[in-house]
Amino acid sequence: MISQSIPVIWYVIVAFILFSVGIAGLLLRRNAIVLLLCIELMLNAANLVLVAFSGVYKDLSPQIFVFFVLIVAAAEAAVGLAILALIFKNRDSADVSQFSRLKW
C-alpha cells in the first residue's frame, strides 16, 4: 500500500485539526445550518481516527463502528434539519441568537 510509510500519529493529528476547526466553527458561527455542518465535521474527524487505528490493530471492528456512526449521523442530520425547518417557519431566521425563547 501507499500508506505504509506514514505513522498513524499523522492521521491522529489531522483528525485533531479537523475536530478543533469544528469546535471553532461551533463557537464562531450563528447560522444553525453551519452549526450542524460543524458537528458533521467533528464526527468525520472521529471516524478518521477510528479507521487509522483499524489499520494499526488489523481489526475490522473500528470500521464497523464508523459504519454505525455514519448511520447515526444521517439520522441526526434528518431530525436536526426537521427541527431547524420548524424553527425557521416560526421565526423566519436561522440565527441561533434568535432562538432564545426558552431563556426567561
Next chain:
Amino acid sequence: MIFFFLFSAIAVLSALAVILFRNPVYSVLSLVLCLFAISGHYVLLNASFLAIVNIIVYAGAVMVLFLFVLMLMNLNHLSESLRSTKFKLAAASVSLVFFLVLLAIVETLRHGHLNTVASGSYDSSMIAISRTLFSTYAVPFELTAVLFLSTIVGAVLIGKKQGKDSE
C-alpha cells in the same frame, strides 16, 4: 506519502472554508470537498468500503439534504449577525487550547502503538466486513432499523406539527 499530505491539506483547508464562508451554500460545498478528502484517506488506509459509503451517504445523501433544506427555505440570503471581535478571539483560542490538550494527551501515549505505520495488510474486503457486520454486530445492525424508523416518524411529526397547530 504525497497523497497523504495532499488529502490532509485539502481536508484542513476545506474545513476552514466551511467555517469561514459567509454563505451557507459555500459551506456545504466545502464540507463535501472535505468529505471527499477524508474518503481519500480511507482509500489510503485500505478501507475502500467505508470510502464508498462515506461518499454515497455523506457527500451524496446527507449533504444534498442540507442543500435541499437550505435552498427550499431560502436561508442563504439571510444575514447572519456577527460575533464581536473579542468573542471571535476567545472562540479561536478555545479551539486552539483544545487542540493543544489533544496533542498533549497523544504525547503522553506516544510510547504505545502511535508510531507504527497504519499499513493495510489485513483482509478488509467487502466479504470480511459483511461477515463481521452480520455475525458479531448483527444485533446493533438490526437496532439501526428501529433507529431509522423512529427518525422517520420523528421527522415527519416535527415537520407536520405546524400544520396541526394552525388548524
